[in-house]
Every structure is written in structure tokens, then in C-alpha cells.
Amino acid sequence: MSAVLAEADVQTAGANAAASGTAIVLFGTGVVGGALLKLLNTPAAASLRLVGAANSRRQQTSAEQLADRALREKLKSHGDPRDDATLLRALDTSGAAVKVIIDATANANLAARHADWLARGYHVVTANKALAGGELPGWRALQAAVAQGGRYGDAATVGAGLPVLSTLRRLRACGDALLTLEGVFSGSLSYLFNQYDGSQPFSGLLREARKLGYTEPDPRSDLSGEDVARKLLIIARNAGFALGTDEVEVESLVPEALRSVDTDSFLARLEELDEPLARRHAEAKARGGVLRFLARLNQRGKARVGLVEVPATHPAARLYGTDNQFALTTTRYHSQPLVIQGPGAGPEVTAQALLGDVLALT
Ligand SMILES: NC(=O)C1=CN([C@@H]2O[C@H](COP(=O)(O)OP(=O)(O)OC[C@H]3O[C@@H](n4cnc5c(N)ncnc54)[C@H](OP(=O)(O)O)[C@@H]3O)[C@@H](O)[C@H]2O)C=CC1
Numbered sequence: 080m081s082a083v084l085a086e087a088d089v090q091t092a093g094a095n096a097a098a099s100g101t102a103i104v105l106f107g108t109g110v111v112g113g114a115l116l117k118l119l120n121t122p123a124a125a126s127l128r129l130v131g132a133a134n135s136r137r138q139q140t141s142a143e144q145l146a147d148r149a150l151r152e153k154l155k156s157h158g159d160p161r162d163d164a165t166l167l168r169a170l171d172t173s174g175a176a177v178k179v180i181i182d183a184t185a186n187a188n189l190a191a192r193h194a195d196w197l198a199r200g201y202h203v204v205t206a207n208k209a210l211a212g213g214e215l216p217g218w219r220a221l222q223a224a225v226a227q228g229g230r231y232g233d234a235a236t237v238g239a240g241l242p243v244l245s246t247l248r249r250l251r252a253c254g255d256a257l258l259t260l261e262g263v264f265s266g267s268l269s270y271l272f273n274q275y276d277g278s279q280p281f282s283g284l285l286r287e288a289r290k291l292g293y294t295e296p297d298p299r300s301d302l303s304g305e306d307v308a309r310k311l312l313i314i315a316r317n318a319g320f321a322l323g324t325d326e327v328e329v330e331s332l333v334p335e336a337l338r339s340v341d342t343d344s345f346l347a348r349l350e351e352l353d354e355p356l357a358r359r360h361a362e363a364k365a366r367g368g369v370l371r372f373l374a375r376l377n378q379r380g381k382a383r384v385g386l387v388e389v390p391a392t393h394p395a396a397r398l399y400g401t402d403n404q405f406a407l408t409t410t411r412y413h414s415q416p417l418v419i420q421g422p423g424a425g426p427e428v429t430a431q432a433l434l435g436d437v438l439a440l441t
């Protein structure tokens with residue numbers, strides 16, 4: 080009996096808090112989503128109420144199950160079948176003043192729904208770059224939804240939360256304009272090339288980067304340059320360059336034979352990356368250079384991402400761990416670029432970027 084009373088009290092308190100509070104639904108409980116679930120159990124997130132969570136196969140909307148610290152693990156084998164409408168209904172019936180959908184997946188179909196969710200009055204906070212860094216019509220639909228008042232938290236999509244997009248918007252609001260952009264926009268590729276000295280196979284380092292949660296769900300998204308190109312597009316578009324995906328020249332490090340196999344087969348054949356990269360590394364070393372995966376946008380709007388040999392004195396040659404580096408030359412940062420640098424991948428920093436965006440909505 081007392082347990083029933085206690086439960087009723089909790090529900091009443093929850094309903095009261097919800098009326099003025101923030102309700103969230105989380106899509107994706109993988110590396111980043113799992114780290115966010117941990118953060119949601121800290122005092123920093125005390126004002127937030129999780130009303131739904133889902134992986135690709137199962138979901139949970141029961142308050143008791145959502146409060147379970149083992150939620151991420153449990154969702155792997157228990158939960159209701161996936162149904163987006165039920166998750167959105169959990170937001171609708173929460174009574175919360177602020178309703179937020181968090182996308183911590185890499186799923187393009189979910190990303191394609193962001194603009195519609197915004198138009199329906201939900202706020203969207205995302206680590207998923209597939210919409211803003213995808214085809215131009217998707218970006219335009221997103222801009223239209225934001226212009227109607229939808230709020231879009233995208234800090235996690237570039238630099239895993241480094242203050243790149245916020246800085247760019249601030250400069251733009253002051254009438255400053257981006258002229259050129261250059262840097263290392265991939266945490267995993269930074270980690271790989273900062274460490275790779277030819278003494279151990281590149282494939283071994285890649286396995287390590289994957290285990291540490293730095294790579295995309297399919298590491299070919301990193302190695303193909305696709306993830307870096309998306310980030311370049313997101314930055315360029317936020318700076319007012321409406322670039323299409325076909326306007327970025329992309330160099331892929333994935334050998335032809337591994338491009339169309341399934342993810343498991345790719346992961347079983349990582350050693351095929353070793354020989355070509357060992358050769359390029361040795362050639363660069365013989366000339367006193369190092370390899371870095373750079374993104375560049377010049378003043379004429381020409382964009383390229385790919386592996387570049389740079390001298391040991393180059394700023395990108397002096398990065399550590401998963402460091403990203405964004406050098407922004409603008410009309411006012413003209414003789415010297417504004418440089419933003421720091422860890423650009425990893426579950427904790429990315430989850431923090433998501434939480435920060437949610438808290439900024441409240
Ligand atoms: N790792 C990092 O350092 C950073 C990652 N990001 C971005 O964060 C996102 C997530 O990355 P990460 O956590 O590493 O990837 P993971 O593969 O670890 O997790 C992805 C999660 O998304 C779930 N998922 C896939 N499709 C759906 C769907 N339709 N509905 C609900 N859930 C779905 C997966 O479910 P299931 O478990 O069933 O497969 C899984 O739980 C990516 O977009 C990535 O680019 C951004 C910045 C940094």
C-alpha cells in the first residue's frame with residue numbers, strides 16, 4: 080500500500096515538474112546515446128525528464144524502465160517494438176512546456192524527419208549530421224523550419240561540441256564573413272594520423288579508435304572522407320555558402336574492393352588498408368613531411384577533403400589525440416585566422432554537447 084502511495088507521489092511530483100519543465104525523447108542508445116544517458120543521471124540534468132528512449136529495434140516509454148540505470152543494456156533485449164509515433168506521443172502527453180527530440184543515431188531516415196519535427200513544435204538536438212550535412216534540399220527544409228521558430232541544437236555535429244558553429248554564428252551576427260576555412264575536422268582520423276608512424280599497422284590503430292568510440296558506426300564513413308565532408312558542408316552552409324554535396328571534392332582512403340561490402344566484412348578485412356597507407360606514410364616521411372586528413376574551403380567556394388602531406392611545422396602536424404582544428408579566416412580575422420582546437424570525438428564530450436544544447440532550450 081505504501082509503495083502505491085509512494086508511486087502516486089512520484090507521479091504527481093513528476094506531473095508538476097513536467098508542466099513547467101523539459102521532456103526529452105532519445106533516439107539512439109549507442110556510444111553517444113549511452114554516454115548521454117549517464118549524464119542524464121547527474122545533477123546537471125535534474126530539470127530534464129526522459130519520457131522515451133529507443134535503439135534501432137526497441138524502445139521504452141515506461142517511467143520506471145526509463146529510470147533504470149541499465150536502460151541501455153536492457154533495451155538490447157527488452158522493450159516495445161520500434162514505433163516513432165508512440166515516442167512522440169510520450170512527449171505530447173508529458174505536459175512539459177519544452178519538448179525535445181534528441182537524435183544520437185547516424186540514421187539518414189531519422190535525420191530526414193528533423194524539419195518536420197521542428198515544424199510540429201518539437202525542438203531537435205542532434206549529433207546526426209545526415210540532414211544539415213546532406214543534400215541541399217534537406218538543408219533548405221531545415222532552414223525553413225528554423226525560420227518558423229523551431230530550435231535546432233547542432234553543436235555535436237561539428238567538433239563534437241567545440242564552439243565552432245556558435246562562434247561562426249556570432250561572427251556572422253556581427254557582420255563578419257567567413258573567407259576561408261581549413262583544418263582537421265575528424266577526431267578519428269586525427270587520432271589515427273597523429274599516432275601512425277609506420278611502426279604498427281594502421282588497421283590496429285583503427286580497431287583501437289573504434290573501441291574508444293571515435294569512429295562512425297561504420298568506420299568507412301570516416302575513412303571515405305564522407306563524415307569530414309558533411310562537417311565542412313555544415314560549417315560552410317552556416318557561413319552562408321549554400322554548397323551542394325557534389326561541390327566538395329572528396330578523397331577516400333577506402334580501397335575500391337572494400338567500398339561495397341557489408342560492415343562486418345569490411346571490419347574483417349581492415350588489414351587491406353595497411354599497405355597503401357604504409358607506402359604513403361614512408362614517402363611523406365622521406366621528404367620530412369607527415370600525413371594529415373585536411374578539409375579546405377577557399378575564397379572562391381572551392382572545397383576539398385583528403386589526405387595531405389604537410390611539413391612538420393604545419394599547425395595540423397602539432398595535434399594530439401582526437402584533436403580537431405578549425406582555422407577560420409574572416410573579413411575581421413584576416414591577417415591571422417581564428418583557430419578553434421581541441422578534442423573532436425568521443426562519447427563524453429559529444430554527449431555533453433547534446434546536453435548543453437538541451438539545457439540552452441530551457
Ligand atoms: N562518436 C563520436 O565521437 C561522435 C559521434 N557523433 C555522431 O553521433 C551519432 C551516433 O554515433 P555513435 O553513438 O558513435 O553510434 P553507435 O553506432 O554507437 O550508436 C547509434 C545508435 O543509433 C541507434 N539507431 C540506429 N537507427 C535508429 C533508429 N531508426 N531509431 C532509433 N535508434 C536508432 C542504434 O541502434 P542499435 O543499437 O539497435 O544498432 C544505436 O543505438 C552519429 O551520427 C555520429 O556521427 C557526433 C560527434 C562525435
Ligand SMILES: N[C@@H](CC=O)C(=O)O
Nearest residue numbers: 265266267293294295
Ligand atoms: N566519427 C567522427 C565522430 C564525430 O563526429 C569523427 O571521427 O570525428
